[in-house]
Amino acid sequence: MTAEQPHPRRLDDTEMDTWLPVIRFVQLLPQVLDRTLKDEVGLNHARYAILVTLAGRGEGAVTMTELARIAGLSRSRLSHALDSLEERGWVERASCGADKRTLSAALTPAGREMLRTAAPVHVEQVRELVLDPLTAEEREQLGAILGKLLPGVTAAL
Template structure:
């Protein structure tokens, strides 16, 4: 059995700071989007990824990969977005096993209205406290973390 590689005191400090920063960022983004757009951050991400797709449409499998979600969790979220009239699902024309998710015009309008507040919150929480050099360093750090997993996410 391989010996456990415990975190050093410095690594433990950085790990806990990272967790706290991540939790604060996500909680802040979720609060802002609930307040200003009536949706959780997870729904905003789904709408945003669909808005950037060709014809504002992806298969549910593609969408699950892009938003890094399980198929069941994504299906539940898309059902809620569909009830709101922001997303539409339909079977693929040539492959009946494949379901497509499309961003509706109403969904795009909701996303466009929510985007300025969302971007301001991201800027305020994540980028404003940093110098330009720190932004570059953060970019390099998160790229290294992602590359150390399974490569780049499908969307980037």
Template sequence: MDTPWLDDQQQRTWRAWLAVTELLPRTLDAQLQRDAGLTHAAYVVLAMLSEAPDRSRRMSDLARTANQSQSRLSHTVARLEERGWVRRERATEDRRGNVAVLTDEGWDVVQRVAPGHVAAVRDGLFAALTPEQTDALEQALGAVLERLDPDHTLRVPGVG
């Protein structure tokens, strides 16, 4: 049976994608470690909480919006709780689930760290692209997202 290998362009694109998905998170982690002693995954949790009504989300919703498994999110939130930046509460509507809440101290961290993070994202990704390339990247990533998540259950609302 013949294997349909990647053609040369697909191979170059795939390897560039692999490199970017390794190097960009490393760059963002370094900035966040330097500025706040945070991992990128922890910052995403804080950011998703900061954008939510009342700065709180059900843990299951937070896992989806932060692109983390329930287990990984639980560990991340535990570390943020230790720092006083997040607290967990019982969901008021059904008392079955837990809600993560961004504390005032956590809100202060987000406000302090966000400008540097935005600058790192802009420098690490968008500074290398023209507006046309940014449009093409958005369209390409949207198409891949649609293929990976056709029923839109895995992605953050408003993405793709």
């Protein structure tokens, strides 16, 4: 390596100009979404994501392993969140069929009602902070870029 060559583990100025806003955005967006949901409906963003994931399954239940993967939470963090959701009557946990060691979770009617209350708050903020500032072409590009990046991040979990 010569004196002019940057260290292979160091980002050059152009890479840093791309990377730093990414870091800032991924750190701040969940905080803003979380604060707004808490203020407006008393629900944090992680728990909202769990309710949305369960609602996406219709009346079906989702195993804890699958829910943790989809929601992007560790098993212990998921368990804590589900305890809270279950105490509020929004989620039910049950054993999966013949394998009593495997648990699943399903949304209750009260959970669906909470989701109906929280969703407009969340959607409005997602539009305001992420979608509306972009043109249709930029939204398409963002989706394509994230589609390329997500598999690597998901595989690293």
